[in-house]
Amino acid sequence: MSRRIPSLKALSCFEQTARFGSASRAAEELYLTQSAVSRQIKSLEDWLGCKLFAREKQRLILTAQGESYLQAIRPALDQLETATLTFLSGGAEGGVLTIAAPPTFGSRCLIPLLPDFRGNHPDIVINFISRIGIPDFEREQIDIAVLFGDGRWPGLDAHLLHGEEMVPICSPRLIETLDYSPTSNNLRDYSLLHIATRPRGWTDWLSASGLTGIDGENGPKFEHFTMAMQAAIAGLGVALLPTFAIEDELANGRIVAPFGPPRASPFDYYATCPTGRSRNPKIRAFMTWLDQRKKPHE
Numbered sequence: 001m002s003r004r005i006p007s008l009k010a011l012s013c014f015e016q017t018a019r020f021g022s023a024s025r026a027a028e029e030l031y032l033t034q035s036a037v038s039r040q041i042k043s044l045e046d047w048l049g050c051k052l053f054a055r056e057k058q059r060l061i062l063t064a065q066g067e068s069y070l071q072a073i074r075p076a077l078d079q080l081e082t083a084t085l086t087f088l089s090g091g092a093e094g095g096v097l098t099i100a101a102p103p104t105f106g107s108r109c110l111i112p113l114l115p116d117f118r119g120n121h122p123d124i125v126i127n128f129i130s131r132i133g134i135p136d137f138e139r140e141q142i143d144i145a146v147l148f149g150d151g152r153w154p155g156l157d158a159h160l161l162h163g164e165e166m167v168p169i170c171s172p173r174l175i176e177t178l179d180y181s182p183t184s185n186n187l188r189d190y191s192l193l194h195i196a197t198r199p200r201g202w203t204d205w206l207s208a209s210g211l212t213g214i215d216g217e218n219g220p221k222f223e224h225f226t227m228a229m230q231a232a233i234a235g236l237g238v239a240l241l242p243t244f245a246i247e248d249e250l251a252n253g254r255i256v257a258p259f260g261p262p263r264a265s266p267f268d269y270y271a272t273c274p275t276g277r278s279r280n281p282k283i284r285a286f287m288t289w290l291d292q293r294k295k296p297h298e
Contacts (some may be wrong), residue, residue, distance in 0.1 A: 006047050011073060014038035014052060018070050019138070021059040028137075052188050074155075079274030085273045095128055097124050097282045100131035100195075101146035104225040104245050105269060109162055110146065117289050124143060136273050148197070149267050157278045157288050158270040162213075162244070165262035166198075166205055167244055169229070169255045184209050184260035192219040193236030195228050201240045201265075208263045229255070 016026035017037060045052050051065035059128050062070060069091045071135050101110055106128065114126060134153065151158045168187065192202050192215075202216035222228040225245045232239040233254055243262050249255045260278065271290055273283050 001286050006041075006044050007262070010040040010044040010047075010078065013037045014044055014066075015070065015074065015077060017041060017060055018066065019051070021061065023060065044087055075276050077275060079279075094283050095124060097144070097286060098127040098140075098142050098147070099144045099286075100129050100135050100140070100142045102128040102132050102148065104132065104242075105146060105148075105162070106227060108244050108247075109269075113293070116293075117286065120289060121282075121285050122286060128265055142259040143277075143280070144271050144273050147270050147272050149270065151268065151270050153272060157274055157275050158272045159290055160268055161271045161290060162269040164265040164268060165243045166201060166240050166265055167243055167246075167257050167262040168205070168238050168240050168259040169250070169257045170232050170259075171235045172256050173254070174235055174238075174255065175258060183260045184211055187211070187238060187259055188214045192214065192216065193228050193231050193237045193239040194221040195240070196221055196223045198240070201226060204266060205240055205263050209260055 007047075011034070012030060013023075013026060013036075017023050020026050021135075023037045023041070027037045029033045041052065047068070050065045051063050052069065053060040054063050055061070055282065056174065057289050063255070069251070078177075099106075099110075107269065111128065116246075118124070118126070129140075129142070131145065134147060135145050135154075137143075137145070141170075147153065147156075147158070151160065168184075170190070174190070187206075191229060195201060195215075200220075206212075206214055206216045222231060222239075222295065225241055228239040229246065230239060231277075233249075238259065242265070246255060250257060273280075273287075277283055278287060
């Protein structure tokens with residue numbers, strides 16, 4: 001008995017159009033003409049007996065039926081892609097592995113570990129790029145993205161990578177004229193420096209420290225950890241930074257941390273990949289290596 005399955009070309013056109021909201025953009029991705037993509041989608045709609053898209057202004061929006069169908073077939077398409085890549089590689093782990101990670105975490109925590117991975121998997125070449133937030137895995141050809149959060153992202157498999165502890169730091173010059181040892185209560189006397197990617201950082205830290213009467217929302221804001229640290233070194237105020245980002249600066253005395261102990265963040269860092277792609281040999285090798293590195297510390 002023959003399988004009742006639409007053509008793979010039609011399914012690919014449907015998935016890409018859903019991703020971009022545009023048949024012309026899908027055509028560019030698939031190296032087809034816009035009319036060819038439109039014909040494939042029309043044939044799929046006729047085959048299924050329902051409308052998959054509705055036009056809203058200049059975009060194609062999935063109907064409720066289209067959204068349901070996309071969620072049902074996407075894992076199967078991912079599995080087909082993984083199986084094909086595995087077959088083409090002869091089941092080997094070799095190839096190029098592209099990893100995206102936040103710049104400070106990547107340079108301070110992940111890159112120093114990569115020689116160990118390379119020693120265990122010399123056939124895998126790693127490309128490392130800086131990225132904050134969820135990337136477009138397909139368009140940017142990213143295999144693994146390091147994300148900061150609770151580990152729950154729809155459509156992504158997540159492996160716990162690293163926790164985070166935050167601690168207030170400042171320039172030694174900011175407190176060297178004091179005739180007493182500062183404590184967390186003295187934070188009310190300084191400008192609090194904020195990081196855009198941690199909008200609730202100060203509020204959470206102050207709450208965890210049992211401190212009240214200190215405004216944890218106002219103050220200068222900086223896009224990255226490094227910028228906030230440089231502002232603190234320049235004496236602009238007190239920055240709340242993860243301990244992994246400040247080890248060298250604390251050791252050489254460029255900054256001090258006199259306002260209290262580190263406090264755990266409510267979120268962690270995870271290595272993520274699209275659901276279904278974790279079976280790709282090179283991705284599986286990296287995730288397995290991560291798990292093996294965690295075991296001695298559990």
